[in-house]
Amino acid sequence: QEELAHNIIIVTQAFIHGVVGEGEDYKKQFLDYLKTYDRIGKEQLRRNLVLFLDDVVPVAEEAGVNLCIHPDDPPFPLLGLPRIAGTVEDLRWIFSQCESIANGLTFCTGSLSARPDNDLVLMAKEFASRIHFVHLRNTAFLSDHGFYESGHLGGSVDMFAVVKILLEEQIRRKKAGRKDIRLPFRPDHGLRILDDYGRSANPGYPLIGRLKGLAEIDGLQTGIERFLIESPDKIN
Known part of the structure; x- marks a missing residue:
């Protein structure tokens, strides 16, 4: 403890x-x-966020910058703190308060998948146009409602479907003439392997384990990109 x-x-x-x-x-x-x-509950925290967005989004638009809120991690109350960015309803509410595309999302599959009732594929589809940064990692659930971080490709998140949706969104943005075509991503956390056990690193950030995750995601997206280029009629 x-x-x-x-x-x-x-x-x-x-x-x-x-x-x-x-x-x-x-x-x-x-x-x-x-x-x-x-004395700060969910509604007060929501009001604070809207005040922030009202002030900052116009400046971001003028500067050509996209904001991308990170989901609550974990996406449920912890230590008595309220959560306002952990479910599909939360994100819909945030985007309804400010319709600007600059009011966007960091799509963190690890954080959002810690709730079994979050459907990551449906969320990626619904919020694709507002996703400006991507964190890709995976989780697996235990029988006692707990969870742990699994390998990048294996777990509760259908990583193939999520990556395909994001690559399709890039194609749509390019066709629409949007300037924010690129979706930067990180493999996020990783599992310790090989001499990671002899290295000093913050929990979840092993050098080789994260490079393994990066290589897996890179291979996945390379295959999907080839498929989409050769079969454009398959784009949803």
Whole structure:
């Protein structure tokens, strides 16, 4: 439990950088900071987000920049904090508050797939035009409603279908004359393999394991691209 708390608060979230001094009780200070949100529920957090979008989106449009909100990770309440970007209904609400295409989404398959009721394929189809950044990883569920990060291609996410939808969206954008054709992506997290066990890295970020995931996704998209080029009638 002590190691898990340290990984979550210090290693993964870098809470100690500029917030907690050496030798201080970081867990107590972390809990004290959480109290800042005691009176902020889901509706208040939504109102705060809309105020932010109202101010920032016009500036982003003028600068030719697309914003892309990252889904809640995990996409369900944790430590008493409200969640407003974890379901299809949440994302529909966010985009309904500001119709500009600059109000977009980071499509993180790992975060969103942590909820069994999130259909990643349907979400990719519905929000394709607003996806500006892509995080690709996979999860597998346990019998006790828990989950773990699995290999990039194997798990609850139909990675083939998701990548195909994203590549089709790029083709549509090009035909529509949009300038934001490219969809940058990262293989996101990875499983430790080979000498990753001898390297120092934040949890989820092993060098070789992430390169393996990158190679798998790159091979997947290369095959799909070839298929779409040779069979354009198959584009949904």
